[in-house]
Amino acid sequence: MPKDNGIGASPKRREDVRFLTGAGNYTDDINVHGQAHVHFLRADVAHATINSIDTSAAEAMPGVVKIFTGADFAEVGGIPCGWGVTDRHGNPQQEPRHPIIADGTIRHVGEIVAAVVADTPEQARDAAEAIELDLGDKPAVVDMAAALGEGSTKVHEDLTSNLCYDWVFGNDDDAAVQAAFDSAAHVTTLELVNNRLVANPMEPRVAIGEYSRGTDEYTLHTTSQNPHVIRLLMCAFVLGLPEHKVRVVAPDVGGGFGSKIFHYAEEAFCTHAAKACGRAVKWTSTRSEAFISDAHGRDHVTKIELALDADNNFTALRTNTLANMGAYLSTFSTSVPSYLHGTLMAGNYKTPVIQVNVKTVFTNTVPVDAYRGAGRPEATFQLERVIDKAARELGADPIALRRQNFISEFPYETPVALTYDTGDYVATMDKLEAVADVAGFAARRAASEAKGRLRGFGVNCYIEACGIAPSNIVGMLGARAGLYDAATVRVNATGTISVFVGAHSHGQGHETSFPQVVADMIGIDESMVDIVHGDTGRVPFGMGTYGSRSIAVCGSAMVRATEKIIAKAKKIAAHLMEASDADIELKDGQFTVAGTDKSVAWGDVTLTAYVPHNYPLEELEPGLEETAFYDPANFTYPSGAYACEVEVDPDTGKVSIERFSAADDFGNIINPMIVDGQVHGGLGQGIGQALLENAAYDADGQLLSASFMDYAMPRADDVPFYQVDHSCQTPCTHNPLGVKGCGEAGAIGSPPAVVNAVIDALQSGGKDVTHIDMPLSPARVWAAMNG
Amino acid sequence: MAKVSMTVNGKAASGEAEGRMLLSSFLREELGLTGTHVGCDTSQCGACVVHVDGKAVKACTMLAMEAEGSEVSTIEGQANADGSLNVIQQAFQDHHGLQCGFCTPGMVMSAAALLKDNPKPSEAEIRHYLEGNLCRCTGYHNIVKAIMAASGQDVSSIAAE
Numbered sequence: 001m002p003k004d005n006g007i008g009a010s011p012k013r014r015e016d017v018r019f020l021t022g023a024g025n026y027t028d029d030i031n032v033h034g035q036a037h038v039h040f041l042r043a044d045v046a047h048a049t050i051n052s053i054d055t056s057a058a059e060a061m062p063g064v065v066k067i068f069t070g071a072d073f074a075e076v077g078g079i080p081c082g083w084g085v086t087d088r089h090g091n092p093q094q095e096p097r098h099p100i101i102a103d104g105t106i107r108h109v110g111e112i113v114a115a116v117v118a119d120t121p122e123q124a125r126d127a128a129e130a131i132e133l134d135l136g137d138k139p140a141v142v143d144m145a146a147a148l149g150e151g152s153t154k155v156h157e158d159l160t161s162n163l164c165y166d167w168v169f170g171n172d173d174d175a176a177v178q179a180a181f182d183s184a185a186h187v188t189t190l191e192l193v194n195n196r197l198v199a200n201p202m203e204p205r206v207a208i209g210e211y212s213r214g215t216d217e218y219t220l221h222t223t224s225q226n227p228h229v230i231r232l233l234m235c236a237f238v239l240g241l242p243e244h245k246v247r248v249v250a251p252d253v254g255g256g257f258g259s260k261i262f263h264y265a266e267e268a269f270c271t272h273a274a275k276a277c278g279r280a281v282k283w284t285s286t287r288s289e290a291f292i293s294d295a296h297g298r299d300h301v302t303k304i305e306l307a308l309d310a311d312n313n314f315t316a317l318r319t320n321t322l323a324n325m326g327a328y329l330s331t332f333s334t335s336v337p338s339y340l341h342g343t344l345m346a347g348n349y350k351t352p353v354i355q356v357n358v359k360t361v362f363t364n365t366v367p368v369d370a371y372r373g374a375g376r377p378e379a380t381f382q383l384e385r386v387i388d389k390a391a392r393e394l395g396a397d398p399i400a401l402r403r404q405n406f407i408s409e410f411p412y413e414t415p416v417a418l419t420y421d422t423g424d425y426v427a428t429m430d431k432l433e434a435v436a437d438v439a440g441f442a443a444r445r446a447a448s449e450a451k452g453r454l455r456g457f458g459v460n461c462y463i464e465a466c467g468i469a470p471s472n473i474v475g476m477l478g479a480r481a482g483l484y485d486a487a488t489v490r491v492n493a494t495g496t497i498s499v500f501v502g503a504h505s506h507g508q509g510h511e512t513s514f515p516q517v518v519a520d521m522i523g524i525d526e527s528m529v530d531i532v533h534g535d536t537g538r539v540p541f542g543m544g545t546y547g548s549r550s551i552a553v554c555g556s557a558m559v560r561a562t563e564k565i566i567a568k569a570k571k572i573a574a575h576l577m578e579a580s581d582a583d584i585e586l587k588d589g590q591f592t593v594a595g596t597d598k599s600v601a602w603g604d605v606t607l608t609a610y611v612p613h614n615y616p617l618e619e620l621e622p623g624l625e626e627t628a629f630y631d632p633a634n635f636t637y638p639s640g641a642y643a644c645e646v647e648v649d650p651d652t653g654k655v656s657i658e659r660f661s662a663a664d665d666f667g668n669i670i671n672p673m674i675v676d677g678q679v680h681g682g683l684g685q686g687i688g689q690a691l692l693e694n695a696a697y698d699a700d701g702q703l704l705s706a707s708f709m710d711y712a713m714p715r716a717d718d719v720p721f722y723q724v725d726h727s728c729q730t731p732c733t734h735n736p737l738g739v740k741g742c743g744e745a746g747a748i749g750s751p752p753a754v755v756n757a758v759i760d761a762l763q764s765g766g767k768d769v770t771h772i773d774m775p776l777s778p779a780r781v782w783a784a785m786n787g
Numbered sequence: 788m789a790k791v792s793m794t795v796n797g798k799a800a801s802g803e804a805e806g807r808m809l810l811s812s813f814l815r816e817e818l819g820l821t822g823t824h825v826g827c828d829t830s831q832c833g834a835c836v837v838h839v840d841g842k843a844v845k846a847c848t849m850l851a852m853e854a855e856g857s858e859v860s861t862i863e864g865q866a867n868a869d870g871s872l873n874v875i876q877q878a879f880q881d882h883h884g885l886q887c888g889f890c891t892p893g894m895v896m897s898a899a900a901l902l903k904d905n906p907k908p909s910e911a912e913i914r915h916y917l918e919g920n921l922c923r924c925t926g927y928h929n930i931v932k933a934i935m936a937a938s939g940q941d942v943s944s945i946a947a948e
Binding site: 012013015016017018019020021022023024026028029031122199200201202203204252253254255257286287288506507508509673674676677680681682683684685687707708709713714715716717719721722746 | 805807815816820821822823824825826827828829831832834861862863865866872876879880881883885886887888889890891892895910911913914915917918920921922923924925926927928929930931932945
């Protein structure tokens with residue numbers, strides 16, 4: 001029987017009622033009395049020198065309050081990069097200044113050149129059109145290989161080249177790695193592109209800065225996944241403000257997928273401008289602005305080689321990647337192709353020798369940073385594609401080849417620095433074969449062929465590393481932040497509870513799932529527990545939500561704080577019942593003395609904590625409020641196996657997804673309904689990457705797919721109902737809930753399955769096609785078939 | 788600026804609008820009905836779908852002045868008279884048809900328009916009808932399922948909760 005309460009139950013989401021009735025409180029829904037509006041004049045060329053900016057005509061336009069240019073921010077810090085990667089020679093990454101407003105040079109289309117603050121958004125926009133720019137065009141650097149070539153134009157004149165870093169991970173002995181390849185019975189090589197994507201949460205970014213002269217305090221409302229991170233970066237590195245004078249609020253946020261992790265120029269601008277203008281300053285991004293100002297994702301060009309022995313055992317893996325950084329280093333940009341990518345290259349397999357080389361490159365494009373999966377989809381895609389190609393070259397069954405090479409003993413230390421604590425890759429593959437009805441594929445293929453379609457089956461496995469941690473290790477690897485999280489459990493006198501959490505919910509349903517945990521631990525109804533998130537003025541310093549970390553890291557902090565609450569409540573109960581606190585048991589919200597019929601209710605104890613008349617004041621403080629910071633001992637390692645079935649129309653090259661099956665191991669699960677929803681959403685994005693989405697630049701650095709008319713977002717009729725299963729559960733061994741995280745799995749595990757399926761379909765039709773780069777648009781598939 | 792009057796969710800409503808003001812902006816800024824969301828500037832995303840004189844309309848494709856004298860209904864007017872969720876809203880909650888909630892008002896308004904014309908749509912008809920409504924969170928699975936359920940169809944054989 002499914003549970004109807006507590007951990008493992010699927011109560012309906014409490015946040016839904018406000019979202020379904022138009023009562024949500026998204027940032028753009030907020031208007032501050034007297035606010036002005038900013039319009040950013042953004043560069044429409046990719047690379048240019050700003051010879052002069054004439055704002056005089058614009059300043060005379062109706063409603064204009066103030067116009068800012070780069071000169072106004074010359075004394076302000078640049079946007080910092082949160083991870084310093086050390087290259088293969090021991091040198092730090094090249095790290096250019098990242099100004100709030102372009103400081104003499106434009107480096108990507110969309111970069112802010114000037115900002116007009118006016119009474120209304122329309123006045124600000126009109127005035128921005130009156131600003132006169134005198135630009136000196138420079139050649140745009142777009143292609144990564146060309147950017148690294150001799151004599152390339154430099155994106156940053158003050159750097160030595162367009163190379164950010166040249167990083168090697170795993171086995172750094174080139175000769176030893178080459179020897180492993182020289183002794184292989186078979187080597188499969190694949191060159192591929194991991195296509196550049198735009199996260200496109202449905203809510204565009206918004207920022208509202210406020211300043212109070214009376215208290216010298218600032219408030220920034222912003223569409224962020226991690227308000228404390230924004231406050232720290234903005235205060236300490238950009239604006240030089242004391243943190244205790246700045247409150248950052250991220251209310252209802254309409255999706256993030258990574259793109260709302262980062263500290264953006266517009267946030268610092270609105271905060272700064274609120275004081276400079278003497279009134280609140282609001283910015284609401286248009287979708288067109290979002291395409292050229294939100295950090296993009298992926299954009300890797302990779303060559304991967306897999307060595308196998310005569311028995312088809314994987315013996316070595318070598319991968320060389322060019323990863324695009326764009327024009328500036330966004331907040332976590334440098335960690336994505338390095339430590340969030342290289343560490344994943346073992347995947348689910350016991351490959352003894354692995355070498356990862358990544359060169360990150362500056363180009364005149366929008367900065368690139370984490371997007372759902374962040375490095376892990378890039379690792380999984382190349383690994384699972386090269387394995388599939390190897391299986392075809394060897395005439396091996398793709399599933400059998402994977403099974404043969406699975407890691408089967410845990411804990412397992414990979415050659416790329418991770419130690420997997422648990423997993424059962426055979427079990428998830430067994431489950432996948434059942435869910436995907438592998439046995440029935442031949443009949444389905446025959447049916448497709450009978451109607452003139454090619455049908456293909458593709459499979460892949462994935463491993464994810466979630467809840468990036470622990471802080472002391474990632475600090476050694478270059479992280480410039482801690483990676484703990486925090487929760488404060490505040491019990492009220494009447495027994496209701498507010499849990500103040502550092503995680504941020506922007507679709508993940510924390511308002512429903514987090515109370516399930518606390519209520520379950522105490523044995524009270526979930527309706528007695530609320531969480532509070534998204535406001536640095538209310539919650540303890542937490543790192544927010546990204547990297548599938550919320551339940552594994554912040555959830556663990558919440559458990560630790562609740563454990564402290566229970567321990568103290570037991571002491572109070574022991575006093576009330578004149579017993580030893582060691583004998584007190586808590587079940588279903590009742591404290592009992594073991595072996596007796598004495599009991600007191602949760603509400604009696606909480607009331608006593610706040611009305612301490614009968615209370616051991618000499619031993620125990622009144623009140624019932626506890627905070628815990630939790631720094632995980634390790635990452636968590638969700639894993640799974642996915643299968644895709646496609647039909648390809650040989651006349652048009654159009655691919656349709658006929659079935660998609662997912663078997664995931666997320667460890668223990670708090671709310672199965674929400675977990676399924678997270679997987680569905682990830683699959684939608686992964687299928688989007690595989691078939692539809694592409695952020696395409698032309699040679700001049702213009703983003704060609706810069707609106708929903710040109711960038712193909714997945715729509716309802718591009719995807720099927722998904723078959724998802726999470727019944728394989730090997731609990732995480734090092735966090736108190738045994739949870740692993742589920743937010744990114746779908747996006748990590750689906751693109752290779754789709755491409756593998758299309759290749760299978762084309763080969764079944766006699767086409768000698770071994771690879772097509774994503775997105776597998778009809779034009780690309782048709783060209784490959786007829787090439 | 789000119790005064791624009793219409794009936795919104797059954798009540799007379801009026802406000803000031805520049806000639807270029809879109810209906811979506813009028814609803815949000817003049818009337819404070821912020822449930823109608825704006826997710827793009829090319830009329831692709833559908834987060835702003837409302838009903839004008841009984842027809843589903845993207846409120847960003849219409850000037851406020853064009854709605855003069857019209858009957859407009861928005862997400863704020865969809866709940867039952869006692870404040871409880873209507874059948875479609877309830878189905879979205881029951882079947883986890885929303886995550887971040889930003890596309891949700893447009894999805895609900897589109898679903899209502901679909902079911903009015905086609906009370907028992909097939910899966911394929913629902914997916915086709917939602918061409919103009921983008922969601923980035925759900926992969927559409929539970930949205931389609933919720934609309935099927937709202938139309939009284941058995942969804943128990945569709946995978947997952």
